Amino acid sequence: MDLLAPDVQxxxxxxxxxxxxxxxLLDEARLRRxxxxxxxxxxxxxxxxxxxxxxxxCLEVARIAMTQPSGxxxxxxxxxxxxxxxxxxxxxxxxxxxxPQKLDRVGAIxxxxxxxxxxxxxxxxxxxxxxxxxxxxxxxxxxxIEVDADGHRSGVAPHDQxxxxxxxxxxxxxxxxxxxxxxxxxxxxxxxxxxxIAAAAEAExxxxxxxxxxxxxxxLPCPVVSIGSTPTxxxxxxxxxxxxxxxxxxxIGDLFQAGVGSCAIDDIALTVLSSVIGRQRAKxxxxxxxxxxxxxxxxxxxxxxxxxxxxxVCDLAGKSYPDLMLIDANQEHGIVAxxxxxxxALPELPIGARLRILPNHACATGAQxxxxxxxxxxxxxxAVWPRINGW
Amino acid sequence: MDLLAPDVQxxxxxxxxxxxxxxxLLDEARLRRxxxxxxxxxxxxxxxxxxxxxxxxCLEVARIAMTQPSGxxxxxxxxxxxxxxxxxxxxxxxxxxxxPQKLDRVGAIxxxxxxxxxxxxxxxxxxxxxxxxxxxxxxxxxxxIEVDADGHRSGVAPHDQxxxxxxxxxxxxxxxxxxxxxxxxxxxxxxxxxxxIAAAAEAExxxxxxxxxxxxxxxLPCPVVSIGSTPTxxxxxxxxxxxxxxxxxxxIGDLFQAGVGSCAIDDIALTVLSSVIGRQRAKxxxxxxxxxxxxxxxxxxxxxxxxxxxxxVCDLAGKSYPDLMLIDANQEHGIVAxxxxxxxALPELPIGARLRILPNHACATGAQxxxxxxxxxxxxxxAVWPRINGW
Numbered sequence: 001m002d003l004l005a006p007d008v009q010x011x012x013x014x015x016x017x018x019x020x021x022x023x024x025l026l027d028e029a030r031l032r033r034x035x036x037x038x039x040x041x042x043x044x045x046x047x048x049x050x051x052x053x054x055x056x057x058c059l060e061v062a063r064i065a066m067t068q069p070s071g072x073x074x075x076x077x078x079x080x081x082x083x084x085x086x087x088x089x090x091x092x093x094x095x096x097x098x099x100p101q102k103l104d105r106v107g108a109i110x111x112x113x114x115x116x117x118x119x120x121x122x123x124x125x126x127x128x129x130x131x132x133x134x135x136x137x138x139x140x141x142x143x144x145i146e147v148d149a150d151g152h153r154s155g156v157a158p159h160d161q162x163x164x165x166x167x168x169x170x171x172x173x174x175x176x177x178x179x180x181x182x183x184x185x186x187x188x189x190x191x192x193x194x195x196x197i198a199a200a201a202e203a204e205x206x207x208x209x210x211x212x213x214x215x216x217x218x219x220l221p222c223p224v225v226s227i228g229s230t231p232t233x234x235x236x237x238x239x240x241x242x243x244x245x246x247x248x249x250x251x252i253g254d255l256f257q258a259g260v261g262s263c264a265i266d267d268i269a270l271t272v273l274s275s276v277i278g279r280q281r282a283k284x285x286x287x288x289x290x291x292x293x294x295x296x297x298x299x300x301x302x303x304x305x306x307x308x309x310x311x312x313v314c315d316l317a318g319k320s321y322p323d324l325m326l327i328d329a330n331q332e333h334g335i336v337a338x339x340x341x342x343x344x345a346l347p348e349l350p351i352g353a354r355l356r357i358l359p360n361h362a363c364a365t366g367a368q369x370x371x372x373x374x375x376x377x378x379x380x381x382x383a384v385w386p387r388i389n390g391w
Numbered sequence: 392m393d394l395l396a397p398d399v400q401x402x403x404x405x406x407x408x409x410x411x412x413x414x415x416l417l418d419e420a421r422l423r424r425x426x427x428x429x430x431x432x433x434x435x436x437x438x439x440x441x442x443x444x445x446x447x448x449c450l451e452v453a454r455i456a457m458t459q460p461s462g463x464x465x466x467x468x469x470x471x472x473x474x475x476x477x478x479x480x481x482x483x484x485x486x487x488x489x490x491p492q493k494l495d496r497v498g499a500i501x502x503x504x505x506x507x508x509x510x511x512x513x514x515x516x517x518x519x520x521x522x523x524x525x526x527x528x529x530x531x532x533x534x535x536i537e538v539d540a541d542g543h544r545s546g547v548a549p550h551d552q553x554x555x556x557x558x559x560x561x562x563x564x565x566x567x568x569x570x571x572x573x574x575x576x577x578x579x580x581x582x583x584x585x586x587x588i589a590a591a592a593e594a595e596x597x598x599x600x601x602x603x604x605x606x607x608x609x610x611l612p613c614p615v616v617s618i619g620s621t622p623t624x625x626x627x628x629x630x631x632x633x634x635x636x637x638x639x640x641x642x643i644g645d646l647f648q649a650g651v652g653s654c655a656i657d658d659i660a661l662t663v664l665s666s667v668i669g670r671q672r673a674k675x676x677x678x679x680x681x682x683x684x685x686x687x688x689x690x691x692x693x694x695x696x697x698x699x700x701x702x703x704v705c706d707l708a709g710k711s712y713p714d715l716m717l718i719d720a721n722q723e724h725g726i727v728a729x730x731x732x733x734x735x736a737l738p739e740l741p742i743g744a745r746l747r748i749l750p751n752h753a754c755a756t757g758a759q760x761x762x763x764x765x766x767x768x769x770x771x772x773x774a775v776w777p778r779i780n781g782w
Contacts, residue, residue: 391412
């Protein structure tokens with residue numbers, strides 16, 4: 001391999017001992033199990049599935065998660081849309097409110113790949129911009145109105161009929177397709193009680209149905225009612241009136257989702273492989289070559305009942321050491337120690353020993369890397385799957 | 392440009408209004424000013440300069456920061472070493488404790504580019520591994536012993552003559568070059584009082600000189616005495632006995648360093664360009680398309696006297712709006728609002744308006760991107776400079 005080749009290596013070092021560290025490992029069996037569980041759950045609830053690809057950012061993972069190789073899917077950047085369209089995905093929602101300057105790029109993806117790429121918006125001002133773009137370009141862009149499920153971020157209030165209808169009428173008058181409504185119950189990430197999350201899921205569903213009903217009452221179409229977050233997807237007990245769900249992080253899982261209760265620690269499919277590069281015995285520290293650059297700066301578990309530091313430490317087989325975690329991280333250094341207050345023993349590990357670290361946040365940790373080393377059932381590396389980053 | 396081309400575009404959109412957002416902007420005049428100030432300061436102190444390239448990870452920036460196109464320089468990953476060696480840098484220290492498995496890659500870089508790439512270590516166990524490697528490969532690898540300046544991370548205690556000498560003797564007996572000692576006063580990042588930082592700089596210097604003296608007293612060579620951190624570099628008043636300094640983040644600056652006092656906010660050369668994609672008027676929120684993916688999850692200023700959220704918000708000319716900051720961030724959404732407690736007005740900005748965000752941590756924010764858009768004195772984009780990420 002050329003030293004400067006930006007592309008991902010195609011030969012596979014099959015042993016974890018041979019990989020350059022730090023790097024990402026992806027447990028394919030766990031990934032497939034997480035996807036199967038979610039698909040069965042959604043089938044039982046009678047809703048469609050439009051997995052969010054923002055966590056995995058990987059075509060091979062997308063093909064496992066999607067119901068068909070052509071989609072449907074959700075993306076968080078137009079670079080993802082381009083990447084997945086080139087890989088055969090034809091049905092996508094770009095799930096971040098559209099800026100007018102991005103419409104030409106959306107149109108180029110739709111045209112080049114004959115892709116059904118839809119955008120979202122939550123203001124008449126954006127609807128005006130879309131209508132102007134449709135008029136100029138002759139492409140009847142599909143649009144979903146973003147509705148605010150829980151005050152977390154963006155979206156029209158679910159009972160604000162005046163705004164919903166004004167946006168819908170403006171889009172249709174301008175020649176765009178009003179595809180439906182879209183919500184994201186982001187506040188559910190702050191919960192950990194299954195009953196409370198189920199209530200958040202019901203609130204998300206009710207808000208979605210409210211907005212859809214208001215549009216239909218005004219004589220406007222609303223074929224799609226799209227909701228999505230991993231916690232609410234996991235704990236929803238009925239989704240009447242919803243047509244599709246867009247969860248994403250569930251397929252990989254992480255310590256934060258385990259803290260919410262959306263997955264078990266044994267469901268987490270992603271670890272960062274690292275090497276021991278030093279020790280400070282008097283302090284009870286092992287230094288590894290995975291710092292925050294390899295794990296991300298995400299400290300989401302600091303706000304949960306159990307703070308997992310920068311991650312939990314496992315052996316090469318993926319088995320956790322009791323109470324061993326990354327208590328701190330510098331750019332390329334991780335400090336491994338026993339959890340404060342625990343009387344667990346610090347393992348005796350030589351320089352060069354390999355450890356696997358379970359991350360706080362799969363979306364953030366994944367984004368620090370350009371590839372996954374995929375583990376098969378034997379724990380060997382069976383493939384290298386590229387990831388896409390950037391915008 | 393091909394939609395999937397992983398390489399960086401070579402044509403330049405010269406107007407900020409034409410760039411796809413989010414993206415990185417680098418103010419070249421500020422970068423050059425920061426470098427000039429540091430070089431003058433170090434020249435006055437009589438020490439050499441080996442800039443750390445881990446923040447910029449960019450050849451064009453390296454050439455501005457280094458005293459010569461061939462170096463010296465410091466790198467934090469072997470991928471950086473390969474990238475900068477290919478760009479003509481020949482004198483580098485890989486400033487993270489060496490794992491034995493990485494020695495072959497170090498040797499390959501040294502051989503392919505005829506580069507003087509040195510490694511660091513802090514244990515006899517590592518020295519044994521290096522000695523074995525040198526014996527097998529016949530390459531007299533240069534090695535610095537990492538010394539612990541302040542209990543922050545790695546390193547031999549500065550007064551532990553037995554360990555220092557044992558490492559040094561093992562290296563020399565094995566045919567490696569004992570190049571010297573290396574320290575990093577990482578604890579200085581937790582300070583903000585110039586007097587305290589000057590004291591930390593003096594402690595770092597004294598520890599370095601102590602370790603070097605102990606080696607020399609044992610008849611071992613110690614030509615290089617290398618220290619480095621941006622705060623201690625900034626506030627050191629004398630560096631007798633030190634031969635070189637390795638600061639890195641100073642060249643770009645960030646809100647965290649401004650909180651430490653290592654730079655002024657007007658020295659920060661890096662911003663993230665973003666677009667307004669929504670508003671929640673009742674809450675006083677403007678939503679932009681720069682979330683934590685574009686800014687990183689770094690919230691280092693949360694531990695400082697002034698918490699800057701996920702960053703301070705500026706207009707297109709780089710002028711801060713009074714008390715306007717990113718109060719929260721999702722993956723691709725930033726929530727802009729007036730600082731809690733401030734009575735500053737929220738600016739009235741249309742959808743699609745452009746904002747620039749000053750980051751908490753230049754190393755972390757930079758790593759989320761693969762290129763810099765370089766601004767000239769007129770505020771136009773004069774060039775696109777690629778960055779290297781990964782390992």
